[in-house]
Amino acid sequence: MKYLLIGESKGQHADQTTLGDIGNQAPQQGGNPTIRKIGEALNLNTLCSAAIKFGKLGDKEKLLEIIRVGEAINDSGAVDIAVRYFFGKKVIKTAKTGFEKWASEKGFQSQDLYFLPLPQAANMAYHLWEDYDIGVGVAKGGLFLAYLFDLFGLDTKIAEAHAHNTEPTFKWIDEVSPEDFHDKRIVVLERDVVTGNTARIVYEELKKYDPKKIDLVLHNNPGSILSELPEYLHSLYDDIHYPGKFSCLNIDKVLENLENRLNRLYSI
Structure with missing residues (x-):
């Protein structure tokens, strides 16, 4: 299978070629090591490669094109690789x-934390945060989403x-008041669900405040690591979000926004 890749513009037109064609031409381009590396990848004829x-070459323009193609053909593996490289080690380290x-500052030690893949989590936060009045992070799995x-x-x-x-338990780590949640749009932030019992406990606690809506955001796609999402959760939460529901086509804007916010706090 060959994938379209937009090449260098020529005048008012863009030259279209394929990954396979570039790979076939690369050995003829002399001793340029960069071209050879690209040729090695493209001759494999896989978007992941x-x-x-x-x-590794740090070519963010081509990574964005790979993301575009990967989204179009539903190649989630290639998209995941491309967005990880697109974010880069420096941003990921600063976020961590x-x-x-x-x-x-909230009383959790580093050994108790789950630092989850940043690009997918940041992509969801970028697309969703303005849709809510308040978020509730469920410790400890939901802490990273809550942070973002x-x-x-x-x-x-x-x-x-x-x-x-165990006997179901619930307690607030932060100070809260009924006014924080009454008639508000709430999003519950969690890593994943197994039986759904923890998500149910959180929902029942928040429902006492008579909110406008309660949604659930999961870092892991249902079925990707654990079992599928328990059906009864759909009857509780107004909506349930996870990475697979969000396109990465605007990942450049996600990264720009994230870098600006990290820079204000940590001067990256």
Whole structure:
């Protein structure tokens, strides 16, 4: 299979070629090591290989094109690789350091934290944070999403809830008042669900405040790591979001927004 890639513009026109064609031509381009690396990737004729090679070359323009093509043909593996390289190690490291500091201020130690893949989480936060009045991060799995939504500008509160092989428990880590949630649009932030019992406990606690709506955001796609999402959660939460529901076509804007916010806090 060949994938279209937009080449260099010529005058008023853009030259269209294919990954396979570029790979076939590369060995004829002399000793240029960059062209050879691209040729090696493209001769494999897989979008994932091209994403890795262009990522190592730091070619963000080509990574964006790979993301565009990957979205069009539903190649999530290539898209995941491309967005990770597009974000880069520096931004990921800065976000991780900021997350650890933020969590420490709330009483959580670094060894207790889950630092989850940044691009997918940041993409959801970018698209969703303005849709809500307040977020509730469920410790400890939901802390990273809560940090990112908070970073983008959403007021977030942290709670601990447990329901796995124990008597159900719920407690607030942050100070809250009924006014924080009454008639508000609430988003619950969690890593994933197994039985759904923890998500149910959180929902029942928040429902007491008579909010306008309660949505659930998961970092992991249902079925990708654990089982499919329990059906009864759909009857509780107004909407349930996860990375697979969001396009990465605007990932350049996501990164720009994230970098600006990180820079204001940590001077990256």
